Amino acid sequence: MNQLVTYIQSVAPRLNPEALEAIGLAFRPIHKEKGELLLAQGDVCKDLYFLAEGICRFYSIKDGTEVTNWFSFKNDFITSFSSFFTKSPSYESIEMLTNGSLYQISYQKLAELQESAIEIERLINYFSNLYTVQLENRILFLQTMTAAEKYQMILKEEPHLIQHIPNKHLASYLGITRETLSRIRSNIN
Amino acid sequence: MNQLVTYIQSVAPRLNPEALEAIGLAFRPIHKEKGELLLAQGDVCKDLYFLAEGICRFYSIKDGTEVTNWFSFKNDFITSFSSFFTKSPSYESIEMLTNGSLYQISYQKLAELQESAIEIERLINYFSNLYTVQLENRILFLQTMTAAEKYQMILKEEPHLIQHIPNKHLASYLGITRETLSRIRSNIN
């Protein structure tokens, strides 16, 4: 049994076996190398992925500088939500920070899967609502905290970021420069 | 026919009449005065509203200062998403900036309504996805723009904010002080 199915089962133990099997069949396993893009800024995001293993980063380039919008880890679903949902060009790229094993599904196939069973549709909406909650948290985080507070928050709430993400990307995710992050880190220790 | 129903009809003209009627019956019309709260920070948000007329503002208080998170206008659905969805205390308050006429529905009733017809469930998810797209836009907006760029963006994309919202609230929505906003405005004219 593949890891996507195992994960879904752990999240939705009461999902009926047929739906679970349909999900397992609809996604296609793929491999990506470190540095490869899942999506390039400006393209329409036509796929959804499940990240079985690896780390990836969402980022936008504005005036030549990168802004990191998001990180995804093992057992996350990956897509550029706005682009995928509205079929418009993506404001962000998605790249692999490590080699990764993923499961891929097209917009079209996902739509079919969704319509095939109400439970699947509900599951998808559940994940998408979770994402929305995280976005709201992130807005408050970006808007109300100083550089040092942001770092300490991450240290406390998402230490896996600090362990696995290069500081330059972490800095741009926090909305500060790498120099500022470096100074904060040296003040704390 | 009430304004909620009229609005739903305009957004989803192919929705079947029974579903439309069910929606019309499930919501309860209410009136709110300028200054009244629909939700107080720290409380669990137990209701969803449809704003038929008026303006309201979402804000958080941190260290004694207000941060404006959102504004809603005529024909918007209103709730504190995170709190409503996760049933946890809200990080924000919602207040009326004007007198308003609204339609109210409880979490429980909404859940029932949602389960009563797949089309209604889809409609709700559609609105919630729209909101998610807006949140993503807002994050990029807050993270990549200078104070002046933010103001010009609002001027161009959401002039109704400038027309109807006091500058002090607009400033805190843009993540700047009222003084800075005032200076930007006088430089432009």
Place this chain on the structure above:
DNA sequence: CGCCGAGTTGAACTGAATCAAGAAACGTGG
């Protein structure tokens, strides 16, 4: 008429960015 909240303007201050230059870590090929 006087008060109060909202908006403006000025001056000083500050957190973080920018610019610059080394030091450390990393990976790639020999």
Place this chain on the structure above:
DNA sequence: CCACGTTTCTTGATTCAGTTCAACTCGGCG
């Protein structure tokens, strides 16, 4: 396994966008 080039991280000096504090104006409302 080491050497070399590249990228990442650190540290320092300077600059700057935006904040803070303070004083003043304006308009509405009791």
